[in-house]
Each structure stands twice: as structure tokens, then as C-alpha cells.
Amino acid sequence: MEARYLLKDLKTKPSAAATQNACKLCSPLGAALVFKGIANAVPLLHGSQGCSTYIRRYLISHFKEPIDIACSNFGEQTAIFGGGANIKLALDNIIAQYAPGMIGVATTCLAETIGDDVPMFIREYLKANPKKNLPPIVHVSTPSFQGTHMQGFHNAVLATVSGLVTKSLSEKKQPSKTINLFPGMVSPADLRHLKAIIAAFGMKVMMLPDYSRTLDGELWCEYQRIPSGGTPAAAIEAAGSALASIELGRVLAKMPETAATHLEDHFGVIGHRLGLPMGIRQTDRFMQTLAAIADTAIPARFVEERGRLLDALVDGHKYVNNLRAVVYGEADLVAGMVDFLSEIGILPVICATGENGGHLAPIVKQILDPKYHDRVNIIEGVDFVDIEDAVQEVRPHLMIGHSKGYSLARKLDIPLVRIGFPVHDRVGGSRLLHLGYQGAQNLFDCIANTLLERRQAASKIGYTYM
Amino acid sequence: MSAIPILKERQKQIYQKGRTPFEMTCEKHSLAGSVSQRACVFCGSRVVLYPISDALHLIHGPIGCAAYTWDIRGALSSGPQLHRLSFSTDLQEKEVIFGGEPKLYQALIELIDTYRPKAAFVYSTCIVGIIGDDVEAVCKKVSRERKIPVLAVHSEGFKGTKKDGYKAACDALFQLVGTGSVQDIAPAGINILGEFNIGGEAWIIKKYYERMGVQVVSVMTGDGRVDEIRKLHGAALNVVQCSGAMTFLAEMLKEKYGIPYIRVSYFGIDDMAKALYDVADHFEDDPGIKERARKLVRDEVNAIYPKLKEIRKDLSGKRAAIYVGGAFKAFSLIKALRYLGMKVILAGSQTGNKIDYEILRDMCDEGTVILDDANPLELSKYIIEKRADLFIGGVKERPMAYKLGIGFCDHNHERKIPLAGFEGMLNFAREVHTSVTSPVWQFVPFRQR
Numbered sequence: 001m002e003a004r005y006l007l008k009d010l011k012t013k014p015s016a017a018a019t020q021n022a023c024k025l026c027s028p029l030g031a032a033l034v035f036k037g038i039a040n041a042v043p044l045l046h047g048s049q050g051c052s053t054y055i056r057r058y059l060i061s062h063f064k065e066p067i068d069i070a071c072s073n074f075g076e077q078t079a080i081f082g083g084g085a086n087i088k089l090a091l092d093n094i095i096a097q098y099a100p101g102m103i104g105v106a107t108t109c110l111a112e113t114i115g116d117d118v119p120m121f122i123r124e125y126l127k128a129n130p131k132k133n134l135p136p137i138v139h140v141s142t143p144s145f146q147g148t149h150m151q152g153f154h155n156a157v158l159a160t161v162s163g164l165v166t167k168s169l170s171e172k173k174q175p176s177k178t179i180n181l182f183p184g185m186v187s188p189a190d191l192r193h194l195k196a197i198i199a200a201f202g203m204k205v206m207m208l209p210d211y212s213r214t215l216d217g218e219l220w221c222e223y224q225r226i227p228s229g230g231t232p233a234a235a236i237e238a239a240g241s242a243l244a245s246i247e248l249g250r251v252l253a254k255m256p257e258t259a260a261t262h263l264e265d266h267f268g269v270i271g272h273r274l275g276l277p278m279g280i281r282q283t284d285r286f287m288q289t290l291a292a293i294a295d296t297a298i299p300a301r302f303v304e305e306r307g308r309l310l311d312a313l314v315d316g317h318k319y320v321n322n323l324r325a326v327v328y329g330e331a332d333l334v335a336g337m338v339d340f341l342s343e344i345g346i347l348p349v350i351c352a353t354g355e356n357g358g359h360l361a362p363i364v365k366q367i368l369d370p371k372y373h374d375r376v377n378i379i380e381g382v383d384f385v386d387i388e389d390a391v392q393e394v395r396p397h398l399m400i401g402h403s404k405g406y407s408l409a410r411k412l413d414i415p416l417v418r419i420g421f422p423v424h425d426r427v428g429g430s431r432l433l434h435l436g437y438q439g440a441q442n443l444f445d446c447i448a449n450t451l452l453e454r455r456q457a458a459s460k461i462g463y464t465y466m
Numbered sequence: 467m468s469a470i471p472i473l474k475e476r477q478k479q480i481y482q483k484g485r486t487p488f489e490m491t492c493e494k495h496s497l498a499g500s501v502s503q504r505a506c507v508f509c510g511s512r513v514v515l516y517p518i519s520d521a522l523h524l525i526h527g528p529i530g531c532a533a534y535t536w537d538i539r540g541a542l543s544s545g546p547q548l549h550r551l552s553f554s555t556d557l558q559e560k561e562v563i564f565g566g567e568p569k570l571y572q573a574l575i576e577l578i579d580t581y582r583p584k585a586a587f588v589y590s591t592c593i594v595g596i597i598g599d600d601v602e603a604v605c606k607k608v609s610r611e612r613k614i615p616v617l618a619v620h621s622e623g624f625k626g627t628k629k630d631g632y633k634a635a636c637d638a639l640f641q642l643v644g645t646g647s648v649q650d651i652a653p654a655g656i657n658i659l660g661e662f663n664i665g666g667e668a669w670i671i672k673k674y675y676e677r678m679g680v681q682v683v684s685v686m687t688g689d690g691r692v693d694e695i696r697k698l699h700g701a702a703l704n705v706v707q708c709s710g711a712m713t714f715l716a717e718m719l720k721e722k723y724g725i726p727y728i729r730v731s732y733f734g735i736d737d738m739a740k741a742l743y744d745v746a747d748h749f750e751d752d753p754g755i756k757e758r759a760r761k762l763v764r765d766e767v768n769a770i771y772p773k774l775k776e777i778r779k780d781l782s783g784k785r786a787a788i789y790v791g792g793a794f795k796a797f798s799l800i801k802a803l804r805y806l807g808m809k810v811i812l813a814g815s816q817t818g819n820k821i822d823y824e825i826l827r828d829m830c831d832e833g834t835v836i837l838d839d840a841n842p843l844e845l846s847k848y849i850i851e852k853r854a855d856l857f858i859g860g861v862k863e864r865p866m867a868y869k870l871g872i873g874f875c876d877h878n879h880e881r882k883i884p885l886a887g888f889e890g891m892l893n894f895a896r897e898v899h900t901s902v903t904s905p906v907w908q909f910v911p912f913r914q915r
Contacts (some may be wrong), residue, residue, distance in 0.1 A: 007547040010546075010547050011580075012580070015577060016576065017572035018553050018554065018556070018573035019529060019554045019555075019556035021536060022552060022554065022556070024529060025530065025534075026533065028530070047592065047623075048507075048592055049502060049623070050506025050509050052501070053502070053504060053505045053506070053509070054505065054531070054535070055534070057861055057862055058533075058534050060861060060864070063865075064864075064865055064868070065865050065869065066869050068501045068842060069501065070499050070500070070501050071498070071499075072499065073498045073499075074624035075624060075625075076624060076626070078624065079592075079596065079624050079625075086498045087498075089499060093497060094499045096473060097499075097500065108592070109562075109592060109593050110592035110593055110596070110624060113593040113596050114596060143559070143562075144528035145528040145559050146559055148529075219870070220869050220911070221915070222846075222850055223842070223846035223850065223866070223869075223870065
């Protein structure tokens with residue numbers, strides 16, 4: 001039986017009160033992702049079973065890896081009398097079954113609404129088990145009625161740093177050059193690339209989080225309770241003694257308190273707040289910052305990579321210049337993409353995010369030449385129906401963002417270049433490289449080839465040359 | 467071999483056939499801190515009502531519940547596509563403090579005016595009751611003003627298990643039953659309950675019954691419409707698949723309208739044929755129905771049999787593990803796998819009851835592991851121990867199977883191909899074959915030991 005009419009025939013309209021086809025996720029997801037990037041850590045969501053199951057399912061569909069997220073499993077009694085007993089039982093069971101090196105507790109809307117005092121529950125738990133060799137327990141407050149998954153993500157990074165970094169370790173001088181890197185929510189391929197870059201500068205790195213292996217690992221011979229990889233807790237504890245911190249994200253740089261500012265304020269570690277190294281200028285800045293910290297020249301391989309990238313951009317410039325794109329997703333990723341697009345002549349006529357911080361507009365305007373400002377529509381706190389409404393006026397050549405924009409791209413019949421998270425409808429979401437010169441190279445190839453394929457398919461002749 | 471300790475509290479939810487006396491605990495709330503594969507009350511309601519494609523589905527709460535269930539199922543509609551959009555009141559701190567009723571009211575009015583649905587379902591999520599919203603009152607008000615049914619679904623996540631969510635959904639559905647005309651319904655009319663039209667399965671099943679001369683009054687809720695719910699009471703028999711979800715509705719229909727129901731499964735040749743014959747038996751006054759059913763089964767089986775035989779050659783002796791939502795589906799899968807020459811070494815469900823597990827035990831071979839509400843640690847322990855070649859489960863089990871290097875067949879609501887009916891059996895066999903016979907398994911570390 002054929003459908004009489006299709007999703008693309010459905011006429012939508014923005015709503016002031018409702019969110020339709022959200023362009024954001026809830027904050028516990030971001031926190032769970034951070035905890036998955038810490039060695040031997042188990043995330044525990046304090047709330048109903050569904051929260052952990054839905055979030056696992058959503059993450060699994062992207063990373064295609066087993067992702068255990070425990071839950072304190074609220075029942076009706078819990079909601080009435082509070083979740084203290086449940087969280088303690090959950091901690092007992094996680095310790096018995098996983099023997100974790102750390103437990104990251106993130107709250108849910110339910111726990112926050114009934115007013116559970118989770119830090120107190122954890123203190124009581126530690127007090128009641130003085131003899132046991134308990135793993136560190138980090139708590140982050142992530143009510144889903146505040147902010148998005150990005151807030152959950154950054155708050156979990158901050159909570160981990162403020163919870164684990166100790167004075168005694170931080171006062172010791174480290175024998176090797178180590179820096180702290182807070183990369184933001186990027187892909188496992190990005191994380192691996194960042195680590196390789198820093199290693200090439202002759203430095204060690206405490207990167208938080210680091211799910212490059214925990215969420216993109218090899219096959220197993222037997223089930224691993226907790227996948228190998230992740231930032232070692234010991235490295236986090238010593239973060240106060242690092243040479244410097246770098247955090248990535250232009251929007252993150254506007255936040256009053258982050259892991260980097262915390263380390264600067266409490267341990268005197270200088271924090272460099274950069275944009276995501278997307279495109280040439282931002283990657284240059286990242287490299288220069290590393291060179292300054294390491295007190296060395298930029299390694300030759302990056303000079304070569306940069307040269308090769310420029311060569312490729314020149315070779316392909318005509319296929320992309322003067323085109324229009326819709327860019328959507330996390331504000332920091334959108335800003336990073338605008339950085340790169342502005343270098344290859346694609347105008348981001350719509351820059352959209354589900355985040356509501358109000359930081360994206362000034363950032364995008366700062367990146368783009370003022371002559372383009374009135375052609376660019378920067379919309380924050382929006383959903384996909386709002387984006388669809390905005391798109392009507394601009395006739396873009398392509399959309400750039402995660403999988404959830406696909407139904408809109410299909411409806412508008414414009415190609416979608418998939419970046420970021422989630423990529424639920426393609427293989428290889430974990431292997432998408434966005435950062436560094438190599439990341440820019442990859443993005444450029446994807447964008448140019450997508451446009452070329454579209455042009456070739458639309459051609460009556462179908463040349464085998466460009 | 468991995469020595470994974472099983473939590474003491476969980477040991478009674480695991481049974482290995484032939485070893486210990488059969489004593490299984492089930493229908494328990496999931497243990498805090500174990501990573502259950504279960505979901506919540508909201509999830510149960512959402513999956514049942516999801517396919518009703520001309521209704522508005524508004525999720526009242528913070529954004530997560532709506533974001534994670536947007537376009538999540540392969541439930542097809544032959545008409546409206548409204549069910550494939552995601553609507554949320556996206557509650558913010560302000561509403562948590564001052565109440566979400568005004569936002570809910572405004573959202574309903576705006577969305578109903580835009581999409582003109584035949585009805586609206588409003589799903590309560592965890593915090594709705596706690597912040598004191600009177601969802602019923604808002605629904606009533608909007609219903610009066612916009613002249614469509616606006617139904618509150620009491621699906622607060624923590625108020626029980628997924629099963630309670632099924633019940634909440636059935637309660638909402640039942641409010642509409644009896645409000646439509648049943649004039650044109652033939653004496654041999656049935657409702658198909660618990661069939662969600664994944665990949666078009668309801669269409670396949672419906673065609674079979676119609677070829678037998680049985681009228682399908684309503685399918686709940688696959689390719690569902692509000693008007694179909696209204697005339698559910700016009701059928702002479704309810705045919706219930708996915709028993710966990712829809713037995714509540716069948717019971718209500720039995721009590722109020724005296725409509726009997728039977729349990730069926732459409733997976734595998736045996737159970738599919740039985741589902742047709744059982745309905746024919748119910749309408750024994752018309753022997754033509756049974757006759758046509760026999761012919762249908764004969765024709766359909768003949769059509770797929772040579773292909774299945776071919777597939778069986780490659781699958782014979784391979785070992786399978788099954789972990790699905792409802793136990794009834796597990797029964798069918800065991801039979802279907804045997805038909806393909808495969809052995810079942812593990813069988814489990816999220817929501818089975820004591821009787822289900824007794825049936826499972828009787829069906830299974832010696833040594834088969836039976837599990838209730840299992841977690842990834844337990845599942846992986848047994849699939850390695852038993853050296854499974856195939857795992858059948860949902861999206862949450864897939865990465866675990868793949869990580870160990872075991873084939874996988876998705877038998878959950880997110881799949882996109884129909885596995886029900888005779889043609890579905892062939893799809894199933896092909897799906898299993900495609901996974902199990904891949905040459906990649908030869909490189910898998912655990913198989914090289």
C-alpha cells in the first residue's frame with residue numbers, strides 16, 4: 001500500500017508555546033556523555049528508568065557501541081519520599097557489578113523537581129561506608145528544564161574538575177609538560193586528532209572528556225564492564241599543576257565559570273579560551289597557542305597539512321564560492337562551521353541552534369564581514385519548524401548539521417552534509433573529523449562532493465569530468 | 467572466560483533449563499543501579515499510541531522525552547503523517563515553579579489550529595503531577611473549545627513500568643470507543659489489536675483476513691485513525707498480538723461490550739497460520755472462511771517454502787539468542803528459528819510474567835538460559851558462554867552483540883522491514899541469513915580462540 005501523501009506535504013507552522021521537532025536534547029545526555037569519557041567511570045542518572053534507556057538508545061544509534069548508563073530507578077514511593085534510598089542502593093549495586101574507578105551522578109528533571117539533595121545523599125553514603133575503598137563520586141545538577149545537552153555537558157566537565165582536582169597533587173611540579181584540554185562535544189575522531197596534535201608538540205595532555213576509545217573502540221573478546229580508554233582520574237586530579245588549559249568553543253568562552261576558569265581561579269593554571277579549531281584561522285590560532293605554551297615551533301607536519309589544505313581549497317574553490325547554506329546544531333559547532341564557511345565563500349544564510357543563550361548572534365557577526373550581516377539570519381532557541389519557516393525566504397544550496405535535519409532537507413530537496421551529533425542515518429558518525437587542518441580538508445571534500453554530485457545527477461549529460 | 471558476577475537480587479530472574487528447580491521471579495521493578503534494558507511508563511504509552519497518524523501527540527514536560535521519541539518507530543501510515551512529528555511543551559524552570567498549565571493550553575490551541583488533528587493525546591511526563599498541573603482540566607477545556615477529543619495520558623515515567631504505560635494508553639483509547647457508527651460492519655468482523663504496522667505489517671495481516679472473508683474493523687494502532695478507535699466496539703472478535711500492550715484494551719472491550727478475544731502471533735509460519743485458523747474457528751458458522759484460510763496458508767507457504775529451504779541450508783545448526791520486550795514474541799521466534807534449523811541458546815524478555823516463563827521453559831531445549839529483565843552484563847555473559855551466532859533484540863542490544871562479533875537481527879519497533887506474515891517470515895530468514903553468513907565473523911577475536 002502506498003502512502004497517499006507524504007511527510008513533505010505536511011504543512012507546518014511555528015508555535016510560540018510548543019517545541020516541534022526539537023533542535024536540542026536534554027541536559028542529562030550531555031553529562032552522561034562526559035562521564036563516558038572518563039576512565040573506568042559509570043554514569044548514573046538519578047531519576048526514572050526511561051531517562052537512562054532513552055539516552056542510551058540515542059547515543060548508541062550514533063556511536064554504535066555498547067553504552068551502559070545506570071539509573072536509580074525512581075518508583076512512586078521514591079517520588080514521594082525522595083530518592084535518597086534509591087541512590088544509595090544504586091551506588092552499592094554499581095560498585096558491586098562494575099567496580100568502577102569513578103561514578104558520575106547526573107540528576108534528571110524529576111529528582112530536581114522533588115528537590116533531592118544529591119550532594120547530601122553522596123556525603124551520607126561516603127560516611128556510612130568509611131572502610132570500603134570507594135571510588136570518587138562526582139555530582140552534576142542537570143535538570144532538563146534548564147538549558148540543553150550542551151549545558152549538561154559543560155557542567156559535567158566543570159563538576160568533574162571541581163570535584164576531583166586536588167591541591168596536594170596540583171602543587172607538585174609535573175616532570176613532563178602537560179596541558180589540560182577541554183575540547184567540548186566533538187567526535188571520537190576529533191578527540192584522537194587533538195591528542196595527536198598535542199603529542200606532536202612534545203606535550204602530554206589531560207583531555208576531558210576523552211571518549212575517543214570508550215565510544216569508538218575495537219571488538220572485544222569478552223564483555224568489558226566498562227570499555228577501555230577515557231581520561232584517567234589520576235590525570236584529572238593533577239590538572240591543577242598543568243602548564244596551561246585550553247578550552248574550545250566560542251560560546252563556551254562566554255560562560256562565566258568553566259573548567260578552565262576554575263583551574264585558573266583556584267590553581268593559577270592559565271586558561272586559553274579559543275574557538276573550535278575549524279577552518280584555517282581557528283586552527284592557526286590553536287597551533288600558535290600550543291606553540292607558545294610548548295615554547296617550540298609549529299611542527300613541520302602541520303605546516304605541510306595546512307599547505308595541502310590550501311592547495312585543495314584553491315583547486316575546488318569554484319564549486320563552493322557564492323553559495324548559501326543553512327547551518328544548525330550546537331551553537332559552538334555552528335560558530336565553528338561559520339568560521340570555516342567564511343573562508344571558502346559559502347554564506348551561512350541561516351545559523352540556527354536550539355540553545356537559548358543569546359551568544360551565537362554576536363559571535364557570527366564578529367566572524368562575518370559586516371557587508372553580509374543583513375543577509376544572515378541567526379536564530380537561537382529554535383526548533384526545526386522555526387528553521388523551516390526561516391528557510392522559505394533564502395533558497396539555500398545545502399544544509400549542514402546532524403541527522404535530525406534530514407526530514408527538512410528532504411522536504412526542501414536540498415542536500416544535507418552531516419556533521420556533529422547525532423548521525424543516526426549513516427555509518428561513521430564517530431569517524432567524522434571536523435577539527436584541525438585535516439578536519440577542514442574532510443569538511444571541504446564532503447561539501448564540495450555533495451554539491452558536485454547534486455550537479456552531476458541533475459545534468460542531462462552526466463559528464464565524467466567536473 | 468569472563469567471570470561476571472550476577473547481582474544476588476537478580477539471580478532469581480535467571481534460569482538455566484535442566485539445572486535447578488524452576489522458580490523464577492518476574493514483574494519486578496528494575497533494581498536501582500543495574501543497567502536495565504527496560505524503559506518507563508511514558509515509553510509504554512508512547513509506543514502504543516504512536517502510530518495513530520491523524521492525532522496530535524503532545525508530550526507535556528521538559529524536552530528530553532519528546533526529542534528521544536521523534537520519528538522513532540517504523541510504523542507506517544497510508545495517509546496522515548502527523549505522528550512522525552515531535553511535539554513538546556518543553557517546560558522551563560519558570561513553568562516548573564509557576565505551573566505548566568497555561569503553556570500546555572496555548573500549545574494545544576496553536577498546534578490544533580495548525581494541524582487540524584482528529585484528536586489530541588497529551589502525555590504527562592515525570593514532573594507534571596509533581597508541579598501540580600491539572601492536565602485533565604486543560605484537556606477538557608481545549609476539547610470544548612476546539613470540538614475534538616483531547617485525551618490525557620497518565621504516563622508519568624516513574625509510576626510503574628512500561629506495562630503501566632500500556633495500560634494508560636489503553637485507558638485513553640477506551641474513552642473514544644463507542645463514539646462511532648458500526649452500521650456497515652459485517653457479522654464476521656474483527657479488530658486487530660497490538661499490531662503497529664512496522665514496515666507495513668498490518669497491511670499484510672489485514673489482507674490475509676480479508677482474503678478469508680473476514681472484515682477488519684480496526685487495527686490498533688498500526689496505520690491507525692481516530693475514527694477507527696471510535697468503532698472498535700463493532701467487531702465480533704478481538705485478535706490480540708503483543709499481548710503485554712493490548713490485553714488491557716481487549717479486557718475492557720470484553721467487559722463492556724462482551725467481545726471475546728484471542729491471543730495470536732504473526733511471526734513465523736506456524737503461528738501465522740494458527741492466527742488465521744483461530745479466527746476462522748471463531749466464525750465456524752461460515753465454513754467458507756476456514757476453507758479459504760486453508761487455501762491461503764497453502765498458497766503462501768508454497769510461495770516461500772523453496773526459498774526458505776535454500777536459506778536453511780546455510781543456517782542449520784547455528785545458535786541464536788533472543789531477548790525481546792514481550793515473552794509472546796519470544797515463543798514465535800523460537801519456532802521460527804527452529805524452522806530455519808537454528809538452536810535457541812538463550813531466551814528472555816523485559817516484561818514476561820510467570821506463565822510466560824513456564825511456557826518458555828517447556829519450549830526450550832536443555833541448557834537454554836531464560837532471563838527476565840536482563841542487563842547487558844548478563845546477556846553478554848551467556849551469549850559468549852553459549853557461543854551464539856545470532857542475537858535477536860532491539861536497538862539497545864545491537865551494539866553489545868556487534869562488539870563481541872555476533873550477528874544481529876532487529877526485532878523491535880525501530881526496524882523498517884516487515885517480519886510478520888508469510889512474506890515477513892521470508893524477510894526474517896533473509897535478514898538472519900544476511901547477518902549470520904557474513905564473512906566478517908571469521909576475523910572476530912573470540913571465535914579464533
